[in-house]
Amino acid sequence: MTKLEIKIIETKPFDGQKPGTSGLRKKVTEVMNGNYLGNFVQSIFNVLPKDKLKGSTLVVGGDGRYYNKQAIQLIFQIAAANGVGKILVGQNGLLSTPAISAIVRARQALGAIILTASHNPGGPKGDFGIKYNQSNGGPAPESITNAIYKETTTITQIHSAENVNVSDLYTLQSHEWEGFTVEVIDSVSDYLTLLKSVFDFPSIKKFATDPTKNFRFNFDAMSGVTGVYGKRIFSDELGFPESCLINCIPSEDFNGGHPDPNLTYAPELVRKMNNGEFDMGCASDGDGDRNMILGNRFFLNPSDSVALIAANYQAIPYFRNGLKGLARSMPTSAALERVATDLKVPFFEVPTGWKFFGNLMDADTLSICGEESFGTGSDHIREKDGIWAIVCWLQILAFNNTTSLEEIVKKHWSKYGRNYYSRYDYEEIDTKPAEEMMKHVSAQINSQELVGKKFVGIQDNVTYEVAKCDDFEYKDPIDKSISSHQGLRIIFTDGSRIIFRLSGTGSTGATVRVYFDKYETKQDQLNNNVQIHLKSLIHIALEEISKLKQYTGRDEPNVIT
Known part of the structure; x- marks a missing residue:
């Protein structure tokens, strides 16, 4: 068996390698600069306990964006030189983020290195992302990401096994060196096995293929990693024709698109649904952890989606013994809270970032959770899960024996009331004016x-x-850690809310997100146009409180959800 040829590479720190809420995200051109990526990968291994690292198993994969293939080879070499015993890598390097979480948990791996910038654009001029997930399958906590960042500021050496190279990532087989193995695994199998334990696939297939229902379904993978999963799950397992699947060939630049499943960046799907061509349409993002779900000429807001999944939990076999608790991120609408109250289950409001949900799940206190940013999930894994959310809705439709998603949503509103909700994204604003605007709002709150x-x-x-x-602060009930400055909240006497946040998911400039949430119970006011119903709240937020245009020069948001 071939011995590892380990080489010590001298290096110097690069500025700005601090991970955000979802890992390190930078422009590809920056990541390709010298030892930039090598420094970050070595820093991950520097902070992991040496006794646990030696002989351990890691999972590696990503969304297939530009430069992922080269990055995977680099990770193999550095992992081998740092004592890792085995790497499980997805076929062609492709693994969705939810699938990685499932594999880490099923195979008791030490953790995973995930190569994705999620919903950000790809290609030679696009974005690159990398993050470390821990042994529970979820994102590393701030204690670890802060330690990784600290290492990047002082790093002087990279350890690399120069003779480790796996040119064939297509064939499902193992590649071995002395003390180190790379196993190419099927990208879908472990994840599909898990989904089959969560849902009643036969009942969904019976519903989907019933000629008397004529249920019309469309799935848009947005040229991201879930194209690999779409055919296996929706066509082979659930019986939908392959013609229902669009943009299912993964592309290094997402076929020139922006793999963010929302009304702006999924125009083909939105057009079809607005034309009434399908009863249910859905999309997932680059790495498969986000989802958008549409009915026939009907948009399902992500905040409503998680609330309705929770309210219909009995339709899903995995939850039939009851719910442990429900949780949402702070900017997400209060719709889920009303369901928790009605079901008499614990409710948690956490900062943006899936790791906060993970703590609650690991303590066995949380079943279903969601973020308004098209992220929905449960304790079946420790990441948000776009495919899971889509299958949830297929299961709910089958259980209720209806092809009308709108019918189920409006019945929910009639019972619980409706949270009119919208988010405005102002992307790639110059950082200084964005921060000045936030300081202006913060000063009014602090005083x-x-x-x-x-x-x-x-x-x-x-x-x-x-x-x-207030400036939202969260004390984790499990590990007692405190997360401060998580978003500026303004709450009105009628329960309406305005929230301002600077997002940490972009690679350049700043993204300002403004959220609007207004609760309505009058039955004759439950089916209004969202933007019209929120017009007053939007004016108060943008013109009277933040003076956003005055600070940033922006007349309109890039994206309205």
């Missing part, structure tokens, strides 16, 4: 001058009085 202040709505002539405002 509490907003409390008791009244605003008259320009559209509804309703008076909105501020009941409380």
Whole structure:
């Protein structure tokens, strides 16, 4: 058996390698610069306990974006030189983020290195991403990501096994060196096995293929990694014709698109659904952890989606013994909270970032959770899961014996009321004016001058009085850690909310996100246009409180959800 040829590479730190909420995301051109990526990968291994690292198993894979193949080979070499015993890598290097979480848990791996910038654009001029997930299958906590960052600021050496190279990532086989193995595994099998334990696949297939139902389904993989999963799950297992699947060939630049499943970046799917061509349409992002779900001429807001999945939990076999708890990220609408109250189960409001849900799941206190940013999931893994959310809705439709998603949603609104909700994204703003705008809002919150202040709505002539405002802080009930400065909240006496956040998922500039949430119970007001219903709240947020245009020069958001 071939011995490892380990080489010590002298290196120097690069600035700006601090991971955000979802790992390190940078432009490909920056990541390809010298030892930039090698430094970060070596820093991961530097912080992992040496006794656990030696002979361990790691999972490696990603969304197939540009430079992933070269990065995978680099990870093989550095992992081998740092004592890792085995790497499980997806066929062609492709593994969705939810599938990686499933594999880590099923095969008791030490963790995973995931190569994805999620919903960000790819290609030679696009974005690159890398993150470390721990042994529970979920994102590393801040204690680890901070330690990795600290290593990047002082690193002087990279350990690399120069003779480790796996040119064939297509054939399912093992490649062995003395003390180190790379096994190419099927990208779908472990994950599919898990889904079959969560859902009743035969009942969904019976519903999907019933000629009397004529259920029309469309799935858009947005040229991301779930193209690999679409045919196996939706066609081979659930019986939908392959013609229902679009953009299912993974592409290094996502076929020139922006793999973010929303109304702006999935135009082909949105057009078809607005034309009434299908009863249910859905899309996932580059790495498969996000989802968008549409009905026939009907948009399902992600905040409503997680609330309805929870309310219909009995349709899903995995949850038939009951729910342990429900949770949402702070900016997500309060719709899920109302379900938790009705079902009398614990409810948690956490900062943005899936790791916070993971702590609750590991403590056996959380079953279903979601983020307004098209992320939905449960404790079957420790990542949000786009395919899981889509199959949830197929199961709910089958259970209720209806092809109308809109019918189920409107019945829910009639019972619980409706949270009119929208998010405005202002992308790639110059960092300084974005921060100045946030400081302007923060100053009003810190002084509490907003409390008791009244605003008259320009559209509804309703008076909105501020009941409380704060910079959201979360004390984790499990590990007692405190996460501060998680978003600026303004809450009105009627329960309406305005939230301002600077996002940490972009690779350049700043992204300002503004959220609007207004609760409505009047039965004759449950089916209004969202933007019209929120017009007053939007005006208060942008014109009166933040003066966003004055600070940033932006007239319109890039994306409206």
